[in-house]
Every structure is written in structure tokens, then in C-alpha cells.
Amino acid sequence: GENVGLHLPTLSVQEGDNSIINCAYSNSASDYFIWYKQESGKGPQFIIDIRSNMDKRQGQRVTVLLNKTVKHLSLQIAATQPGDSAVYFCAEILNYGGSQGNLIFGKGTKLSVKP
Amino acid sequence: KAGVTQTPRYLIKTRGQQVTLSCSPISGHRSVSWYQQTPGQGLQFLFEYFSETQRNKGNFPGRFSGRQFSNSRSEMNVSTLELGDSALYLCASSFGDRNRETQYFGPGTRLLVL
Numbered sequence: 001g002e003n004v005g006l007h008l009p010t011l012s013v014q015e016g017d018n019s020i021i022n023c024a025y026s027n028s029a030s031d032y033f034i035w036y037k038q039e040s041g042k043g044p045q046f047i048i049d050i051r052s053n054m055d056k057r058q059g060q061r062v063t064v065l066l067n068k069t070v071k072h073l074s075l076q077i078a079a080t081q082p083g084d085s086a087v088y089f090c091a092e093i094l095n096y097g098g099s100q101g102n103l104i105f106g107k108g109t110k111l112s113v114k115p
Numbered sequence: 116k117a118g119v120t121q122t123p124r125y126l127i128k129t130r131g132q133q134v135t136l137s138c139s140p141i142s143g144h145r146s147v148s149w150y151q152q153t154p155g156q157g158l159q160f161l162f163e164y165f166s167e168t169q170r171n172k173g174n175f176p177g178r179f180s181g182r183q184f185s186n187s188r189s190e191m192n193v194s195t196l197e198l199g200d201s202a203l204y205l206c207a208s209s210f211g212d213r214n215r216e217t218q219y220f221g222p223g224t225r226l227l228v229l
Contacts, residue, residue: 043220
């Protein structure tokens with residue numbers, strides 16, 4: 001079935017380096033994508049979102065890139081900090097007939113930041 | 116503004132019992148969605164409620180049910196608990212329309228079935 005998947009289950013980076021977390025999606029009808037961060041013992045925390053009519057969106061230290069041609073989504077974190085250590089999920093929304101669809105999550109990538 | 120709250124935070128039940136979990140959305144949000152998170156299956160959508168009506172449903176058995184009240188608070192119920200129901204149950208709220216879809220999650224209720 002159609003789902004959102006992640007290329008790398010784990011990613012280890014040095015503090016201060018940039019991190020790139022990748023995600024592939026298979027449904028070309030998805031028009032809204034979100035990145036969430038989940039720390040141990042907590043619920044997913046919204047990081048940044050992007051609509052399918054955009055290819056790039058920037059937030060504070062984070063950038064999301066969307067490549068619809070290859071159905072690829074990435075999250076870039078600049079100057080990665082120890083507090084960025086968490087599991088990162090990408091999610092897509094399939095909208096059916098105008099009503100809001102549900103989030104479909106990828107499996108997650110664990111980011112570990114080494115001091 | 117207060118975030119999404121879920122009660123209880125932790126719960127231990129035995130097989131065959133039933134359980135009710137509660138979720139209070141962010142003020143002004145009319146949509147509440149429920150998700151199950153397990154190490155093996157990841158985050159899976161259970162159902163979504165909007166204005167007291169179930170608007171969307173995931174692929175879970177009928178033992179999983181929910182409802183939403185007029186103040187947008189939501190409950191989910193799992194009957195005849197099985198060991199495999201042990202999971203983190205997450206609630207997320209949003210405004211509920213296409214232009215304001217971002218879902219904000221609560222801390223979850225961790226359910227352990229023995």
C-alpha cells in the first residue's frame with residue numbers, strides 16, 4: 001500500500017554539523033507534509049510543514065525540501081545541537097474530496113548528536 | 116495557550132478488560148485524531164472526530180472506538196484488551212479544515228496490557 005518511508009533508521013552527527021533526514025513518499029495525491037520530532041517519553045512535536053505547491057520552506061534552523069518529481073522530502077537541521085537528539089518522523093496527509101485526511105507517518109529516523 | 120492534554124498518562128490493565136482514554140484538545144480546535152504507536156508498527160492512525168462525528172477511520176478492529184463531546188474533548192475506548200494493544204496512544208488536535216491542518220500532539224497515554 002501507499003505509505004511514507006524513511007531512508008535511514010539512524011543518523012549520528014557531531015554537534016555543530018548540519019543534519020539531513022530523508023523521507024520518501026509514494027502517493028502523488030498527497031498535498032501536505034509535516035515533520036515531527038519526538039523525544040523520549042513525549043508526544044510528537046510539530047517542527048515544520050510544507051504544501052505540495054512549494055519546494056522549500058525555512059524555519060528556525062530547519063529547512064524542509066520537497067521534490068515532487070521523485071517524491072522525496074528532506075529535513076535539514078543547521079548547526080545541530082544535543083537538544084536535537086530525538087526521533088524524527090515525516091508525515092503526509094491524503095485529502096479525500098476536500099475533507100481533511102489523516103496523517104500517514106513514516107517509520108522514523110533516530111538522530112543522535114555527539115558533543 | 117494550553118496544549119493537548121491526555122489522561123491518564125500511564126495505565127496497566129489485564130487481558131479481557133476494557134479501557135477508556137481521554138483527550139482535551141487545544142482551545143478552539145475542533146478536530147481530534149487518535150494514533151497508536153508501537154515499536155513494531157510505528158504511528159498508526161485510529162480515527163478522527165470533528166464536531167462530534169467520526170470523520171475518518173483507520174484499519175483497526177471494532178474493539179477500538181471513540182467519541183467526541185460538544186466541547187471537542189474526546190475519549191477512546193478499547194474493549195476486550197489483548198496483549199498486542201500495549202502501546203502509546205496519542206491524541207492530536209487541529210482546527211480541522213483544509214487550510215489549518217497542522218495536528219498538535221499530546222504526551223500520550225502509555226497502556227500496558229498484562
